[in-house]
Amino acid sequence: MNNIQLSVVHRLPQSYRWSSGFTGVKVEPLASFVGTEEDNNLVGIKLLSHQGQDAWQIMHKLNQHLQEIQVESAVVEWEKEPCLFVHIHDESTAMCHLKNVGVAIAEPVIALYPF
Secondary structure (H helix, E strand, O other): HHHHHHHHEEEEEEEEEEEEOOOOEEEOOOOOOOOOOHHHHEEEEEOOOOOOOHHHHHHHHHHHHHHHHOOOOEEEEOOOEEEEEHHHHHHHHHHHHHHHHOEEEOOOOOOOOOO
């Protein structure tokens, strides 16, 4: 069975940037999202459904899928887990494509309850 179709990812809550001199290898969180250095603003995507070596393999497969549609991305270790980082301007394209290849996207839900 295809592990990608059993995968669930979600967007990390912060924005990130490539660490100086470590483009594609190491990220650091941005204190706040400001329009400065827009080319270096990244979104992190974390895998929820798998851990360990399986998670690394799946994230590399997801990276390959994004490379096929010419979306620049990189798999980087963040908080001891593999995460996929894409430029913020490619977030919608990346998420749409991941959905198309069978990945479930966990999104925050805000429910309004009547009083």
